[in-house]
Amino acid sequence: MTGSALQELAASYRSFTESGYAWGYLDEQAKREVRRALLKAVCLPGHQVPFASREMPVARGWGSGGLQVTLSVVDPDDVVKVYDQGDDESLNAQALRDLITRTTGVSVTTDARQATLIQTRHRIPEDELADNTVLVLQVPVADPLRRVDPRPSVTRRMHADGDYTPVWLYLYEDHARMGRSSFSHSYPCEVEGGYVMTPTPIPRYDVPCLDDAPFLALFGAGREATVYAVPPHTRVRPLAFDDRPFEREQFDQPCHRCGSSSTYLIEEVIDGQLRWACSDTDWCRRQREARS
Amino acid sequence: MYTTVKETAGAIDAAAELAAARRAIATEGWSPSAIATRLPLLVDQVMAEAGVVELRVAARALDQAAGDVSRAVSLVRAWAACLPRLDHCRVNLADLAVERRITPAMREPEGGQYLGASVDYAQRLLDLADPHPATPSVNGNDGTRTSSPGGSDGSAGAVGALPTPFTRAAARLEAEDVVAPPASVARARDRTREALDAGAGRGPFLQALARGETGALTAVAYTAVRGTGDDSPDPTIVELRSGTVPVRVPHGLTGAPVVVGEIAVTMVELALYRAHGDGSDDETASVDARLTMGVGVTVGRLERRAVSAALLDGRVARAAQDPPNTPHSPSDDEEWLLIALDGQEATGFVEHLKLPHHVTFTSELDRIRAVRHRETRLGEET
Numbered sequence: 001m002t003g004s005a006l007q008e009l010a011a012s013y014r015s016f017t018e019s020g021y022a023w024g025y026l027d028e029q030a031k032r033e034v035r036r037a038l039l040k041a042v043c044l045p046g047h048q049v050p051f052a053s054r055e056m057p058v059a060r061g062w063g064s065g066g067l068q069v070t071l072s073v074v075d076p077d078d079v080v081k082v083y084d085q086g087d088d089e090s091l092n093a094q095a096l097r098d099l100i101t102r103t104t105g106v107s108v109t110t111d112a113r114q115a116t117l118i119q120t121r122h123r124i125p126e127d128e129l130a131d132n133t134v135l136v137l138q139v140p141v142a143d144p145l146r147r148v149d150p151r152p153s154v155t156r157r158m159h160a161d162g163d164y165t166p167v168w169l170y171l172y173e174d175h176a177r178m179g180r181s182s183f184s185h186s187y188p189c190e191v192e193g194g195y196v197m198t199p200t201p202i203p204r205y206d207v208p209c210l211d212d213a214p215f216l217a218l219f220g221a222g223r224e225a226t227v228y229a230v231p232p233h234t235r236v237r238p239l240a241f242d243d244r245p246f247e248r249e250q251f252d253q254p255c256h257r258c259g260s261s262s263t264y265l266i267e268e269v270i271d272g273q274l275r276w277a278c279s280d281t282d283w284c285r286r287q288r289e290a291r292s
Numbered sequence: 293m294y295t296t297v298k299e300t301a302g303a304i305d306a307a308a309e310l311a312a313a314r315r316a317i318a319t320e321g322w323s324p325s326a327i328a329t330r331l332p333l334l335v336d337q338v339m340a341e342a343g344v345v346e347l348r349v350a351a352r353a354l355d356q357a358a359g360d361v362s363r364a365v366s367l368v369r370a371w372a373a374c375l376p377r378l379d380h381c382r383v384n385l386a387d388l389a390v391e392r393r394i395t396p397a398m399r400e401p402e403g404g405q406y407l408g409a410s411v412d413y414a415q416r417l418l419d420l421a422d423p424h425p426a427t428p429s430v431n432g433n434d435g436t437r438t439s440s441p442g443g444s445d446g447s448a449g450a451v452g453a454l455p456t457p458f459t460r461a462a463a464r465l466e467a468e469d470v471v472a473p474p475a476s477v478a479r480a481r482d483r484t485r486e487a488l489d490a491g492a493g494r495g496p497f498l499q500a501l502a503r504g505e506t507g508a509l510t511a512v513a514y515t516a517v518r519g520t521g522d523d524s525p526d527p528t529i530v531e532l533r534s535g536t537v538p539v540r541v542p543h544g545l546t547g548a549p550v551v552v553g554e555i556a557v558t559m560v561e562l563a564l565y566r567a568h569g570d571g572s573d574d575e576t577a578s579v580d581a582r583l584t585m586g587v588g589v590t591v592g593r594l595e596r597r598a599v600s601a602a603l604l605d606g607r608v609a610r611a612a613q614d615p616p617n618t619p620h621s622p623s624d625d626e627e628w629l630l631i632a633l634d635g636q637e638a639t640g641f642v643e644h645l646k647l648p649h650h651v652t653f654t655s656e657l658d659r660i661r662a663v664r665h666r667e668t669r670l671g672e673e674t
Binding site: 099146170173182274 | 398402417464524
């Protein structure tokens, strides 16, 4: 080991011992591990790249993968947005944001247009994102073939062979039995004519946003120790038969808060009445403010 | 050489004393009441797995068992088995004094959400500063009965019971008929007092789930979430609520209901989504496009117990809708679950392998040697 490398190691160790944790929480070795996996993921869009997932200060399944990706790519100049199910105030988002800011000191925003790094659970912002945006998506189940075979040893081979017949068959059975697809969220997509990937549990509504998107989408699955990526301007096509088109969620009425009829809505009960409201709370707030 | 040690040598007592002496050094200054105060969730686990709500007994058992939960449960169950069953009563979950209520399936449910005492969203950073802080730290686990106000992040907390009586969040889904009715309505039967096999009904099955070993419940439920082969339905918790529920028995003379105590419980209602079909090969088989509900209840505040139980109840209910001979994973199989989930049956039998087995082992060696000898003879003949 060279002298400068030793000094670098010593410096990082000092900063670790002084604050208790390294800048960006993870040690440099861990960050390098994740970054290498991410570089490979960007080169092979939609391909699941294994990495040595670390134990994080959040439980497995609570965003540990997204957090490792975020903390590995975050830059001191980044403006970070963290939101969960479209809601910046959600407790999980607050807890993750707190960890990110406390260990990095980066500035935060709720406005997706201002953010350079967005960690999200299950939504893509309603805003048009700039081309310097990095979107980090938390992934619970990384393998789109899990539904047809639970064994990674088998599905890895199917991915390598490009053998996606079982998923197509599954889709065919759906149409034969119900007249429509039963895939709700996590709709399987073909990436750049190659790998089939699961676009996390984003709703079907968000899937077209990934197609030819200007932003870089990084997917982190901590429990499953996998990352994958969709680089900017990549083709992302939901699997569908020519005569049975892909269907997004349908809403019969506009958002009762902002009146939008072009966003993903969720149900809420207000004074005993069932209403529909934007899932993206910050977008909805800005629409209302612009109007008043 | 334990095989040569006879009871007259006092070996059983000597070994137990040796274990107790080790423990005395490690737990100096601890008492059952300190355990109940310091480690309320551990005591909850013992009470839930034992199926006996008696705080002091559970804490004492944990102390006597040197922290071995399985042994503590064994102590409590063996103690309770000798007690007479005086009466049975139904607790009404509508009487639950709710201290925490969350609805992951809904952002704004009727009645609102109350985080209560929870460390769900507190970061898991080990606090090395002071092992026994006077007041619970931000990341400390305050799981005591008289919970401090608010969640650990200070939001939407509640002191004691919440004032509003809540409508079940699932009620609206049921009214809309997007939820399949349960496979069978539960009728209470006590599997500790009746010999009951699988198929004895949902009541004893729910009892087995409520008394299931925490790790086993979690592991099997995990396989069901992660996906294990068949077309795993996607679970969503509709509602989790916890609090205390009064136990009422009829008065001996007047017959009027009298509250004799209250128990802390956590209950979960969970919806399973699966619309692909019934698992049969018939691609034209019709689909019941409804969610399946699962219910899980546990004594105490160890919420993963109730979540796991609800998931497994839902899985079994969902599988019951399938045609006969549909292949299922273990998490869907009532009979398999009844075998695997009881911690006492499992730990007892696994650990019984430590008993001397030389008699049966000799019998096995006899067969191995006989077959090998025959093969050798046959080899010589050819």
